[in-house]
Amino acid sequence: MARARAYNPRKREWESSLGEEDRWMKLARTVPAILMRIGTSRKAIRSTMKAISAMKDAKRGGEGFSDHMRHASEHLDGAHDTIARLIATHAEAGHVFVHCAAHLGDLLGGAGAPWQAWKGHRADAVLHARDARWWLCRSGGAVEAALDVCRVVEGRSGSGRPREAERLLRRARDDVSKALHALMGVRHAIVLEFFDAWMVLNQNR
8 A cells, every 4th residue: 555645835836937948947857857767777688688598508418408498488478578678768769858848848948869869779779679579579489389299299109399499599598688688778778868858857957
């Protein structure tokens, strides 16, 4: 249950005394903190690296191939869910900043270099995030297909690890490496967005 916030009459009085311009600027100043929080998060990267580690364990051989691949699948799902949440938060922050700029006009220097840099890095982050989700999905699909192959041949006398499962594992490893590269790109672009947003907000001070 969410904790009830104590009523603070002084804070409410101060906020009500703000002009419309000040209120929009106050809202715009929440954006850099959001960008820094999601830009420095390593949750998706950690999950992806755990999936890579599980795939390496599967490649080494032994009877635990299916177990390692199941662990890889779980970590890939976790990474995909995390990047989906990050994308949603990133989009919300961007919409807020654009909406504030529409109300504040020249105060945020919509035609200036910092604003244009922010737009460019925002677009980069969206592109990298799209690529990361694509490669995570492809890798997850290859892992699940490898598990299906193993289930089909499971129990056959003298059956070792199927060649098709080996091929699918190689594809999954290639794809997850590309996903990790894209995730690094997401972090880099969002951190640059943070600095751009800070510049936009402070250029006229």
